[in-house]
Amino acid sequence: MSDTVYDLVIIGSGPGGYVAAIRAAQLGMKAAIVESGPLGGVCLNVGCIPTKSLLHAADVLDEIGEAKRFGIKVGDVAFELAGAMKHKDNVVKASTEGVAFLMKKNKVEVVAGWGVVAGRGSVHVKLTAGGERTLTAKNILVSTGGRPRPLPGAPFDGQRILSSTDMLTLKETPGSLLSIGAGAIGIEFASMFRAFGSEVTVVEALPRIVPNEDEEVSAELEKAFKRRGIKTMAGVKVEGLDTGGEKVVVSLVDSAGKPQQIAVDKVLVSIGILPNTQGVGLEDAGVTLNSRGFIETDGFLRTSAEGVYAVGDCTANTPWLAHKASAEGILAVEHMAGQSVTPIDYGKIAGCTYCSPEIASIGMSEAKAKEKGYEVKVGKFPFSANGKARAIGQNRFGFIKIVADKEYDEVLGIHMIGPNATEMIGEAAIALSHEATGASIMHTIHAHPTLHEAVGEAAHALEHGAAIHI
Numbered sequence: 001m002s003d004t005v006y007d008l009v010i011i012g013s014g015p016g017g018y019v020a021a022i023r024a025a026q027l028g029m030k031a032a033i034v035e036s037g038p039l040g041g042v043c044l045n046v047g048c049i050p051t052k053s054l055l056h057a058a059d060v061l062d063e064i065g066e067a068k069r070f071g072i073k074v075g076d077v078a079f080e081l082a083g084a085m086k087h088k089d090n091v092v093k094a095s096t097e098g099v100a101f102l103m104k105k106n107k108v109e110v111v112a113g114w115g116v117v118a119g120r121g122s123v124h125v126k127l128t129a130g131g132e133r134t135l136t137a138k139n140i141l142v143s144t145g146g147r148p149r150p151l152p153g154a155p156f157d158g159q160r161i162l163s164s165t166d167m168l169t170l171k172e173t174p175g176s177l178l179s180i181g182a183g184a185i186g187i188e189f190a191s192m193f194r195a196f197g198s199e200v201t202v203v204e205a206l207p208r209i210v211p212n213e214d215e216e217v218s219a220e221l222e223k224a225f226k227r228r229g230i231k232t233m234a235g236v237k238v239e240g241l242d243t244g245g246e247k248v249v250v251s252l253v254d255s256a257g258k259p260q261q262i263a264v265d266k267v268l269v270s271i272g273i274l275p276n277t278q279g280v281g282l283e284d285a286g287v288t289l290n291s292r293g294f295i296e297t298d299g300f301l302r303t304s305a306e307g308v309y310a311v312g313d314c315t316a317n318t319p320w321l322a323h324k325a326s327a328e329g330i331l332a333v334e335h336m337a338g339q340s341v342t343p344i345d346y347g348k349i350a351g352c353t354y355c356s357p358e359i360a361s362i363g364m365s366e367a368k369a370k371e372k373g374y375e376v377k378v379g380k381f382p383f384s385a386n387g388k389a390r391a392i393g394q395n396r397f398g399f400i401k402i403v404a405d406k407e408y409d410e411v412l413g414i415h416m417i418g419p420n421a422t423e424m425i426g427e428a429a430i431a432l433s434h435e436a437t438g439a440s441i442m443h444t445i446h447a448h449p450t451l452h453e454a455v456g457e458a459a460h461a462l463e464h465g466a467a468i469h470i
Contacts, residue, residue: 007024008021008024008030008138009139010034010141011115011280012035013099014313015322015329016041016325016329017312018033019325019329020329021108022108026106027333032110033111034113034135036113039103041145042145042313044095044099046165050089051188053084054168055191055192057084058191061077061079070393085170112128113129116280116281117287122135122136139307141311142303144276145314147273149271149272151271164185170266174265176200176263177201177265178201179202179203180268180270182210182211183211183212184351185270186270200231201231202233203234203238203250204234209225209232212351215365215366217416220399221359224417234255236254249261275293278293282305285308286304287308288303294315294316295316297309300341301315301328301331301335309336311328311332312324324349331343331344357421359422362428363403363412364413366403368413369412369413374412375405377405378401379402379463381461383418384396386457386469387449389454397417400416401416410435414432441456442456442459
């Protein structure tokens, strides 16, 4: 047994785990974090941060391609994937080193190894450096995250059938790429590698791409992707992958029921995640998992086992978002500390997709609001009529859409597609968390000239049936 009793031992150092450790230290708790890999988890190492680093390279390439519009003459432009990957690696290194610094600053002990819940208040660690150690804790927080889910019958091979993690280590830009799955991950890589020079196809089993977004957003992205030369196919059933030849042959049935075959150099499978909940001792400790292996928790992130909490992508029925995991980590720790906390409203968490054009949304779509029985009103404003979007040459596609309850004017959802949408969604998050009305957003004076003006214009359309500038 350990000669130290911790207030909290955390298994996993992703954005749920390391943030929870910092908050625990701020509250005077003695915390340790057990991690078998690099600090920062998926998000910092093979997720959010590296992909956004590469997406910035894609954005720079697109900007250069448009330079002539702004009177800028550019000579021969060559893209080197190795250079973009080096930038990505440098960003990841700085980020993980930043987490290590924060652990040291907050006096959180980092134990390198594989942690297993070994009973009430006990975590057994197989140390990376050899040997074993048992940590004793008043509370345990499981933040083990998830991993890419393979296509049934076609496991990842790291060469031609690729996970999102594999995509981050490519040595050359593929001539052709097909993404199976048109959620955030598949769409971001499709957008990125089209900018890098690949011929890109995206297929989606559900009736439309980015199926979690408002239907009008899906339609607008499809138009934008078509202009960029990205082929999208929705309502598609993938029948199989043949890797026996020079190219991967993807057999599918399209939305009309017609069999097709598409031959490509690489296939990205982005159909969701599997939880990292096996081999962690959860079931033996009395932690309930759902049928898919995700951990069941209550509103305070408690599991069915006393003293064991869980946060992040390993938990059931919540969105797979890094910022959600961090919020959960803070809430769980504050609950352990006896503070008064309020369960998270998962319907008011912003989601972002960093393709070109960007997508961001929060709250209910128009269809979802109607499904829940609301009589809704909608206000929209296109970026084609926004002065700042024109000035920066980003006015071809995109809009702001506000969905509100017709009776009480409460804003139910805000949906964005267009330039800087992933930054502007912050205003929408404040609006929903503070129960804003369409009128209150309309009467908020938005600075000119900004992209944010489109939010105010959409609110004016919501309240008065028409925006000012269209």
